[in-house]
Amino acid sequence: MNEELGLRLHSRVRRLFPLARSLTGQGLRETLQIIAEELPLTVTEIPSGTKVLDWTVPLEWTVREAWIADPLGKRIVDLARHPLHLVGYSRPVDLALSRGELDKHLHSLPHQPDVIPYRTTYWADNWGFCIADSVRKQLPDGIYRVLLDATLSQGSLTLGEIEIPGETDDTVLISTHTCHPAMANDNCSGIAIAVELAHRLLSGPRPRYTYRIVFCPATIGAITWLALNLERVGTIHHGMVLAGLGDPAPLSWKRSRRGDTAIDRTASRILRELGADNKVLDFSPYGYDERQYCSPGFDLAIGRLSRGIHGTYAEYHTSLDTPDFVQPNALAEALLVAERILLEIDKDRRWKNLAPYGEPQLGRRGLYNSLGALPHPGEAQMAMLWLLNQSDGKRGLLEIAERSGIPVAELESVASLLEQHQLVEEIDQEEQA
Template sequence: MYIKGLLREIYLEPRVVVSAAIEKALETLRERSGLPLEIEHTPGGSECLTWLIPPRWLVEEAYISDGQHKIVDHEHHPLYVPPYSEPFEGWVSREELDRHLFSEPERPAFIPFMVDWELEFRERDWGFSLPDTLRVTLDQDRYYVCIRTRVEEYGDLTTGVCRLPGRSKREILLVTNTCHPGQINDAISGVGVALEVMRRLRDRPDLRWSYRLLLVPEYLGSAAHLDRHMDQVDHFECAMMLKILGNDAPFSLQHSSRGTHRIDRIFAHVLRHGYGAYREEGFREITGNDELFFESQGIDVPCVSLSRCRKITMQDRFFGLFEEYHSSGDEPDRLHEEKLQEAVDLVMAVIEVFEGDVVPIARFKGPINLYRHDLWLDFDKTQGAGERLNRVMALIDGGKSAFDLAEETGMYFNDCLLFLKELSRIGYVEFKEP
């Protein structure tokens, strides 16, 4: 699936956390992906866990005019009007207008995303975001402002859910965000990656694990889903948060709070053996997203985060996790299809470990003569390979899995599993599921 093309269809929709645009985007994603995506509705005003779902907010029309031409128009980009802006119409002085304008001199060509207005929807005023290059050209005495917005107190928050059942009732969750209007890498690049992973899993016969994809507005969507399905939380094995995956930067792995769960170890293992340089940090040391809900009191589902976020310093605090972060600069032309597909391949490699891992049971005594069976060094050409194979055989105890053996010996999981399958083929090993 061409991920970038799919995301381009929805990125300019005004996808604030509770909006008709998110439901429209979910319907588009369901149609284009061909996945059995269910859309769940949570009414505005509902209390989910300890969080209140805000009302639905709509922009009917919004612009700034000099009396002859529209200088700023919400139709051209959804970031021009901060989320939950109050309505306002009338002529204002340049001085009064300036008090309601938001721009970033540090990134003068971009429209900033006023994310705080979305999170603190009860503290509202009217306003516009715009590029600083445009703001400094506003030199008339008066301007006409039109902001026609309305709040629907009982509009629904919408989330997308796709389930793929396996032999086990234990579920691995893929979580990603559908909000952040007029931006594509943050956050919907994760949506595209997760959909392609689920498409590949759908076409795979006989899944061992069950999988659940959650396409949710940040924070509130996870709160709503967990509150609705609290009786199913005990089936959740672990979760992965996918976000900011289409930019040209190395992968960043943010561990779960415990840091030692199997999903932590498998992600680190796959990155270490197949993806060169990458960044690895502890829980919420790279970015803060919905892992906060999955690792919370009474839920306790280990959740790692995969992204391509850079390390932030005070010098580049305005640019955030990547250069165009939270701005109109986060556009399709800056998204790399090959990076999105690389993220899909990485997640699939992690899932292959979950799906393919086995516990070997020895049916031999002493060291196996690998020369006799043409197995010596065939599976690992690096220095010390032979000793690693000997070590794998010595560590088989009927409890350690192939992944455990790979980790203890420094082998890549695929190589270790292939070696064990060869031992099974010649009758020296039997397998059971972990």
């Protein structure tokens, strides 16, 4: 079953992988169309030039052709061969230039000589090509021809969003970036998992929170979404950024700026429970779009679920980040962990013990082993005792799970049972807020 899930996630990664995504443009739109094939995705086009917070939506970038020919006329680099060859948002040029002049516009990785790096020049009027260092080192002297047939023109930036309405307008935000071309882990993995989460939330019982799953280009996309949703920011109670979830590294949770919010504590607890190798990382203002959600003006309770950390694995932002690098099992595990975090957050309730003086007599109600003096009570009985003991009106299920080590689902289940026996009652959600 998890195998089937992993393969389904991996097939999404493979389908999304080859598209030539960027901050704007056709690759980004096609990515969202693929999502829209299976989910009720709202797509918004925000025109170039729109002011968004401290930024401006950029011109739309369209590339038709981009190559370098060597002095003999042989095309030594061609965008048609690999989407990473062209520096993202390179400005159009049609030049003949010496090897030395050309070299200033080439990017390669001396320590990974056969690998093409990923680079962008979104905000600077520049151009460049990314190539294998081994190729670069063998370029002969002479005059090179560079053709970069691209347009930067009035257009729009494209956002996708799925809303799963809940019992309240209080919102959980899930955000994943959609602008990276031809890299599987960064970030087809995040998109694939966000899509799967949307399916599960839509097909399950109506959740308590409203879920908002945002597919946006990194940085400018998140900033644009925030600028368009300023009035909604106050309703966001919890959230997570999904990025880099298919590689073989253990899972990691990066804490929000606040560091100790309910989702930080819940994700930390679950990751630690599931594996000693999993990591909980302190907040830092570098990384993915948690940078924007955790800027001091917003300071949202949003952390990030990842596996390997950006910039620390060899495949990061290179042509090595292919679907082969992404493992179905890793995707499936990440999905299940993300889902469990969200479910536990969604299930958090405060209950009130209605018989708080001494223990209520559970046995009379058929809730307790009638045979006494056994060395260990059962698990369900421990869950009942913990729930009753801690439900003083101030602590919710997440907090009780932290203190007791009992999973939230188990606590929720005994809470329902105890409610049927009038031993606990749910505290009004208004009162909880």
